[in-house]
Amino acid sequence: MAELMELGPDRVSIMCGFVLLVVTAIFAAKLEFADVLLVAALRCLAQLALLGLVLEEVFALDEPTLVFGYIVCMILLASREGFARTKVYYRGMLLNMLLAFLVSIASVGLLGGFVLVLRPDPFIQARYLIPICGMMLGNGLTGLTLATDLFTAHLTEKTDHVEALLAYGAGPWLAMRPGIRSVLKRSMLPTINQMSVAGLVSIPGMMTGQVLGGSPPLQAALYQVFIFYLITTGTFASSSLMLFLSARALTDRRGRLVVAKLRTEQRIKIAEAVLVPFIKLKNYVSWRCCGGKAGTPDKKLKHDPAVKADTDVAGAEAARPPPSPQCLVQLQREQAPDSPGTLRFRTAALREGGRERGPVLLRDVDFSVCNGCVATLLGPSGCGKSTLLRALADLLPNASPEELSLEGKPASGMRGRSWRQKVRYVAVPKAPMEGSARDLAAQAARLAGVPNLQRTAEGLMLDWGMDPQLFTKPWNQLSTGQTQRLFLCIALASNPSVLLLDEPTSALDDTATAHVEASLRSFLQRGGTAVVVTHSRAQADRLGRFGGVWEVKPAEDAGEAEPFEPVVPQRWWEGQLQNSLKPPPACIPRCSAQQL
Incomplete structure (x- = not known):
């Protein structure tokens, strides 16, 4: 088979020109999300270029300590990103997310995927471990964040439903079970839909990459099936464990629902500290889009996925019920x-x-x-x-x-x-x-x-x-x-x-x-x-x-x-x-x- 065609910065810059044309068209149409698209494109370029440079060194060294250290860093970043995406939070949510990801990667990814299926020799190989764990974390992050948001929304909006079952002597888990069933189903729908259309409507990313890299199409298809099943199992495991830990965190020792533990304070300072250059660029573009009005550079756009917006925080404030009067x-x-x-x-x-x-x-x-x-x-x-x-x-x-x-x-x-x-x-x-x-x-x-x-x-x-x-x-x-x-x-x-x-x-x-x-x-x-x-x-x-x-x-x-x-x-x-x-x-x- 022909070798993989190499892409240089000059060729990629041509596609950057197409994206700039789209940004210009959006700006001319005054659709108000030109800055969001531009910042997302720049983040994509910078992050993937940095990832490629880092992985080249990691793959070349192939040291077990370095590989596991890199995977731990990915888990920490995934937990932090999931915590930042949630509309409301409770004390200990970040640690619960970290535990859910660790258990999912350790049990499903390492034990199920590598020990039982792939069986690589030597076991620790960076070119297998890092990409597969990355795909599990990326898809698991979506499912886990969606499940957490839906579950906290269920508890705040349907507190009386849960208490109606608690009033009959049900334990917390039994009282929350109808909501947990609905939440798990909805959080797994993106993964289910992705599997349903694979091979018919679209060719999945890993299979595309392997085919472009010269692998036989059938072998690439089998790898993609393996990845889909691994992602599905890992997403279900991490979401289920997160719901279990959240249910325990939002009840007291006598099995009573404690919705007041949910908080909606702004959590944008840490994200800003990590993404200062991109946020400053976004604010500048927002300022230019709005005609250079004073005060606009500090505006926080609700479309920015990296920053918790003020509007989301204010809207979620209603999740916490007001205290009853004396x-x-x-x-x-x-x-x-x-x-x-x-x-x-x-x-x-x-x-x-x-x-x-x-x-x-x-x-x-x-x-x-x-x-x-x-x-x-x-x-x-x-x-x-x-x-x-x-x-x-x-x-x-x-x-x-x-x-x-x-x-x-x-x-x-x-x-x-x-x-x-x-x-x-x-x-x-x-x-x-x-x-x-x-x-x-x-x-x-x-x-x-x-x-x-x-x-x-x-x-x-x-x-x-x-x-x-x-x-x-x-x-x-x-x-x-x-x-x-x-x-x-x-x-x-x-x-x-x-x-x-x-x-x-x-x-x-x-x-x-x-x-x-x-x-x-x-x-x-x-x-x-x-x-x-x-x-x-x-x-x-x-x-x-x-x-x-x-x-x-x-x-x-x-x-x-x-x-x-x-x-x-x-x-x-x-x-x-x-x-x-x-x-x-x-x-x-x-x-x-x-x-x-």
């Missing part, structure tokens, strides 16, 4: 509850993330409810009612109240999932979940150990006048009211000790509300305990007959609040309710809001 919940009782079935919660100041100087979420709360009772919480939106429910369900990350116990057993003495299997938090997610109510019921049945959960839930649906076929419909095809009632059916059928209901009938009419309240009374008669958040004073009056009503006020308004009369004017047993159980006297409080 709130005051004060309760006075005639006597302290001594029943072993009491749900107790007490804290002087519960702070976000458990930090000493973090925002106060709950202040001066001394709260308890006995078996057979329901505590109804009233208050304006945003005052902290839902925060209190999440604290009772042990879903506030890194938050440790002075006391949280059930039946005399502290929550700190149980695993987080064991506590949440007994204390069930029910809140309908803002966006529809994946799957159907049957899927959620099947998971809840396994976690709660209730085999007949679906049958019980369908019986409740019939009692409430609902069509059992709704159980099999996807969540996104249901109305808000139907979704709300299905969540309540599954929660009641899972047989918890305590139900924490966050506005359970906000989307229901009067008839449906009456059905739900009747089922809730039956749950209380069986010895259950409930805490209900509502904005309806009439509903608070009805449910308060089974326990009491508390008013939650924002901390900033608590100083102006005057003591108010109990919302429930009479003890519940003085009414004419049928089939009711008499609760302990300690469950009948006098409620008041006092000044801090």
Whole structure:
């Protein structure tokens, strides 16, 4: 076969002229990315020329120490580049990426590709190790970065989906599994598409290089297949390990989701230090493109892949949820509850993330409810009612109240999932979940150990006048009211000790509300305990007959609040309710809001 035709700088400069023509056309059309293309072309020329010079020396020496040192440098740079590309990050993300790449290269590349397949003799040969590891890192970088971005976006946008499964006693990995499946599928799509069109639409790069270098086409094709399979396996391994490490990093020791660990601060200083010449050139070209306006040279373009743009950082700032407002919940009782079935919660100041100087979420709360009772919480939106429910369900990350116990057993003495299997938090997610109510019921049945959960839930649906076929419909095809009632059916059928209901009938009419309240009374008669958040004073009056009503006020308004009369004017047993159980006297409080 003919020898490889050599290319000199003079011939390559001809193609540089073609690129300059494209840049000129883009500039004339005012498409606003001429500078980006020019900088990318110059970076490509400089980086590949430098790579060629370095590899010539490395290949000539072929020293094992030098080869492995070069591979380690590639892994470090790939980790740093992946970290710089992500829109949000958490502490330890860079080390996790480094570990994912190391494991992928060591297990898939060296063990699988070289020990089992290529079997070179001698084993360490620079012309095999460096190019193959480079292709694995380049493709793995794309998949790993995409997987990390999709996973963090899933956790920030669908936190309530994850917490809905955590509330049924699922572990962090099980609760995140639907999102992880979707993320892995989407992160592998570029590699799958690349393999699908290889040989039909395009001739892959390695095969092209080998054919140009004089290798037989069939041998070049086999090498390309080997590389594709190696890249696919390595990308899957690095992405899966990165997702596992990220899931561990974004949960605390009690299995609670800690989205607040995600940060969006600018990380452009290190990249600028490495790429100062290119950034200065880009800024100068931007300045020229904009007519030399003052201040434009410092402009950071969102198209620059090497620099995290201000617009991306500002847009990702919404990923971190704002801290909940402080709130005051004060309760006075005639006597302290001594029943072993009491749900107790007490804290002087519960702070976000458990930090000493973090925002106060709950202040001066001394709260308890006995078996057979329901505590109804009233208050304006945003005052902290839902925060209190999440604290009772042990879903506030890194938050440790002075006391949280059930039946005399502290929550700190149980695993987080064991506590949440007994204390069930029910809140309908803002966006529809994946799957159907049957899927959620099947998971809840396994976690709660209730085999007949679906049958019980369908019986409740019939009692409430609902069509059992709704159980099999996807969540996104249901109305808000139907979704709300299905969540309540599954929660009641899972047989918890305590139900924490966050506005359970906000989307229901009067008839449906009456059905739900009747089922809730039956749950209380069986010895259950409930805490209900509502904005309806009439509903608070009805449910308060089974326990009491508390008013939650924002901390900033608590100083102006005057003591108010109990919302429930009479003890519940003085009414004419049928089939009711008499609760302990300690469950009948006098409620008041006092000044801090």
